[in-house]
Amino acid sequence: MLSEGFSLFYQYADSISLLMLSAVGLMIIFGMMGVINMAHGELMLVGAYTTSVVFYAGLPLFVAIPAGASAAAAFGIVLERLIIRRFYGQLLSSLVVTWGLSLLLAQGFLIIIGPSIRSLPTPFGSFSVGGFSYSYYRVFMFVIALAVTLAIWALLRFTKYGVEARATMENPAMAHALGVNTDRIYMVTFGLGAALAGLAGSLFALEAPIEPTFGRNYTPIAFITVVVGGSSDIVAGLIASALSLSAVRAIFTTQFNILIGYVAMLVSAFVLIRFIPNGLSEFLETVLNRLRRS
């Protein structure tokens, strides 16, 4: 009983960290700038590649992972300056252009770097509960996912950048008139989103083979998490969406199998978008406001 309960909890936490980490960078870019970044997976790939290269150059992982995030941030800022800044607030156009970018980059990496790169060893080993073996690294990722979310919340809430970024998100023209350098805010925000994508890529690279389509394994679920969460409150949306989608996935995975768990998650995402297209965060806000009034 205890071991079954732990297994369910472990699955749940694992799925939450997967969704949160893969979606957080996308969420910031979507929520703050109204850009659907289909090249998200390729930013993750940049992080994964860099981590692998730095690690096999002989440096430890705690250097290699931040190096991956930084490389993705630098790459993201270049993309933003060259292309993406022309598409702010144009959801459909930004989706199409970044999709083209994704195709271009994935195939470009394939040609330049080749079909595969040395995989990284999964650190920390494993522990067992009730006869089943679990990985410490997954627990570590869960902690990182929570820490990243908390850090984003604090960044937006307490820093000067956070205030300016939220102002730019609410009303760019007004923020600009009040002296906020919105162009710079956009650039920094995209860089931050790209860095988080790179971080996710680096972390996932420690337990999955790195190949040019690496990012594409995560992009769709990241999108679903973002759209289900909605853009009215980034942190609340991310948490609500990851919690609810993971609950469906964990329950169906333990009751049936991994495939049915995945399908159930997609179906529930479809249903949620159908009924609350503006996302869980706005839905929760309305519910809370109604409760407060009554």
Added chain:
Amino acid sequence: MLNWFSSVVRLINGEQEIGRSRGFWICAFAVAVGLIVLPRFVSAYALLNYSYIISMVFLALGLCLIWGFAGILSLGQAGYAYGVVGINLSQSGTTYLALIAGLMVPTLFAAVLSYVMFYARVKGVYVAIMMLVVTLLFETFLNQTAGPQWHIGVASLGGNNGLGRFSGAIHEPPSITLGLGSRLIEFSGQSVAFYYLEVGLLIAIYLCLRALVNSRFGLILAAIREDGARVESFGYDVRAIQLVVFCLGAALAALSGILYVSWGNFITPSVFGVTNNILPVIWVAVGGRKSLTATVISTVVLTWLSQRFAIQGEYAFVVMGALLVVVMMLRPEGLITSFGGRKTSASPPLSPGSSHDGR
């Protein structure tokens, strides 16, 4: 009779489409004649290749109709082509039943999907994401149908390997066979007959779609694209119109799928993959999504170019991706429509209120 004919001509040559001059129609006629005499001048291999290219044009036309004219971007358009599993239904004689099933299944599926989406007022980018989810669901499901328990009639679904000679399925998807009684014509993918079937369909469907976008229905579509709320306030049921056009787009994609399957006698779940679904978006966006003519031209040119670059190495996707990015940055309305056709307003696509110039 003459009256009726001239009104049809006026419909086909209406304002919603570029290429309305006498010169254009002379060129178009020359192209049609060229297509008809082509088999005399090219090798059997080249003809096979042209048959493939033409089968892709229907897919692009479907996307052009729903994206360019109705403003609904679908990220899973190529996936509809798989509705063609129905083509395995008939194992001997004519394939009428299979053709009808191959067209009807995806269209009905699109009807259900669009009922779910449009009647809930889901729009814009959310439709695109929902289509992506549906496409993923299908890919996941069909990839695991390798076992013998997954079959429709005698045709096993074959999982990752799809339908065809590479999978466990002994029954390949058949070629299109039409006729009455014992007088059957088999349109096998390599044959000249198949090529002519496609050319005939292409000309007929192109003209029908031109008439459609210039009809009352087409004008309402364009109005919905520009400002859905305003159309609604005039008393039109926007949801129902979106549903109909979405089904039409799906039917065109399904036709493309049927032709593709009977061309190569196989298909795999990779049609639900990212790459296969972005290619139609590239063809339509690069040519000009608001024009059927531009879509046809750019689909043919880009598919042909992709094959040239694929021979050179693996540069086809790099070139296609780069082309899409450059066109979206410099000519967001598409290359052909902004150079060759009517002037389009220079306003950004997502700022309605600035583009009511009576187009």
